[in-house]
Structure formats: C-alpha cells, structure tokens
Amino acid sequence: MEKELRRLPDSELEVMQALWELEEPICRAAVEEKLAQRRLAVTTLLTLLTRLSDKGFVRIEKDGRRSRYVPLVSRKDYQAAQSRRFVQQVCGGSISAFASALCDSGLSREELDELRRLLEEDAL
DSSP states (O other): OOOOOOOOOHHHHHHHHHHHHSOSSEEHHHHHHHTGGGOOOHHHHHHHHHHHHHTTSEEEEEETTEEEEEESSOHHHHHHHHHHHHHHHTSTTOHHHHHHHHHTTTOOHHHHHHHHHHHHTTOO
16 A cells, blocks of 8 residues: 555645746755745745655755755655545545535546546546
C-alpha cells in the first residue's frame, strides 16, 4: 500500500502548485515570480519550501550558495490521494455520497456531462 499523502495547508499547496507548473530544477526566484500576486516575503517562501521538504513533498538541492527545488510528489498523485481522502473521510467511503456531493457542488451541466463522458470512455 502506498504512503498516504497528507493534506497540505493552503499556503503550502499554492507553493506546490507553482512548483508543478515550473520546469525542474526550480530556483526560489522562479517560484517567487510565479507567486508574484501573493507578494510573499522571501523568508516566508523559504519557510514554506523548507516545510514542504520536511514533509517529503520537495527535495532541496544545493547549487553553490543557491538552492534548487524538485517536487517529489506529482500533482496527479496528490490529487488522487486527496480525492481518496475526501471519499473516505467526508463521504464515509460511499461513492454514491461522493457523486451526490459532486452534483450538488455547483458544477455546470456541461461539466457533469464531461465527467460522465470521461467515465464512460474510461479516459480517467
């Protein structure tokens, strides 16, 4: 059985999303630029990257005085783990409760039709 990925706090998840969108290995400045709208202090960003490393989500590679960051967990693996967690913890493991919650979530008819099509085509 694979290791369960813990749910990340929103601020750490934002940093992971930036890392997933950037080309490896990733320097702090690239992450900072990707998150420019957040206007994070450099020390805050470095703290978040260190926390992600401590949790096993990121590897920090030293390159002289600089550090490079490599995601150790893929976006797909994180999404799958959190989806499983949601179904188990929030929906009591019931797929029908999950489907009902999904339908009640405000998804448009087109989005629900797309999901149905993907399931029917086994494209997920």
